[in-house]
Amino acid sequence: MADIRILLNDKTVARLPAATSGQYRARDTELKGFYVVVGKRRKTFAVQGDLREAGKRASSITVTIGDARDMATREARATAKEYLAKISRGQHPKAEELAEKEEAEEPAAAPIVGITLRAAWERYRDAHMVRKGRSERTIDSYRDHVERIFKDWLDTPLVELADDPAQVATKHDEITKESGPYIANGSMRTLRAIYNHARKTNRGLPADNPVNAIDWNQEQRRDSGMGPADLTAWFMQVAAMGNPIRREFHLMTLLSGCRPAALMEVKPEHVDLRRRVLHIPKPKGGAKRAFDIPLSRQMILSLVRAMRFGRFLHPLEARVWIFPADSAAGHLVEQKEARKVLSKWGNDLRQSYRTIATTAGVSEFDARLLMNHAIPGVNAGYITRHKLLEEHLRSQQQAISDTMFAALGETVKKTAVMQAWLAPRATHDVIKEARMARLKENGWTAKAA
Incomplete structure (x- = not known):
């Protein structure tokens, strides 16, 4: 069974199915390096981290915390934080135990060359x-x-x-x-x-x-993309989601065709509304592959909504991240949704973007540039991408976004849940109502004011 990522607590750990063969890891979505190893009969808490020497990685170590049957997840999490803190300082959490064990053992055999x-x-x-x-x-x-x-x-x-x-x-x-x-x-x-x-x-x-x-x-290649005819049902699913920041994240993934992992880490400073571009500093391939995504009108509105909801729901984290969250990293770290909640997410949306780009009349060459894909052949060395960005690629991006929203027809105007999401001033009204409800919960009344 493949490794998974969930928020570890007593309930989720208890529900983890036993491995049918071998082991798998359930990694915590909040505390990086903390996970539970699930075997056929046991579940064991552990941490993994990099020991450093002179500021450089020396080795990666895994340290067992304890059997999940004998300790609560909260206790294991506290121990994990302590162990990870020691590892970050270059100390093995169980250095004393290892030293005592080595002294008790017989001298090791000569290593194999x-x-x-x-x-x-x-x-x-x-x-x-x-x-x-x-x-x-x-x-x-x-x-x-x-x-x-x-x-x-x-x-x-x-x-x-x-x-x-x-x-x-x-x-x-x-x-x-x-x-x-x-x-x-x-x-x-x-x-x-x-x-x-x-x-x-x-x-x-x-x-x-x-x-x-x-x-x-x-x-x-997994064929899981959507065509224009599939978009109305998908938009309705997104509109029904309770978390408005995740809602905008999925929409931006569709509108941009960007890899979700890179999109999660964009910051307000990466948005240039004057030039209408979103800078992606660390895409797949590292910093040397950094690029700018031209923004359509629909993409700008989505980013603005995400930032406004972020400032209301996570004011501290929103100073740093476009898609803030209550996580150790401060931003969204998990893109997955239950398929019954959202049928398509992640790379499904990248495939959808590429499929709809063809419907919009965007060439294979331009689609590759928009998605930061490598250009095959000798012509790649003669292309200056940023020279095409300001006008040509932005017009192609706008054509893709327009094709997506045109596929919705009258759904936005005729459906209340879509109106509450995409109608003009909808975000302002939602935040205003939520702020009033929060004040009333704290004992505020209009008369008292």
């Missing part, structure tokens, strides 16, 4: 990924592959895998059965990259990468 997967991963992470500005999300994805899927191989010399590629092929088959074809292929791509990087400084490693022994699973 050759770089291990753990050492190769740490060098690849620091010398390649961090140095090249890969995002934390990308690094976390690779770390999950290495430290969860390949945890039994962490202290295995890479030369052993190279000399016996059959075990790599067998591992790929096992992952496919337990976690699915996509995770199996993805984890093997990670292993392949780490091995190739290790060979640069370990010339004794065989040139033939052991991952070459596997038979790759067939992968198909």
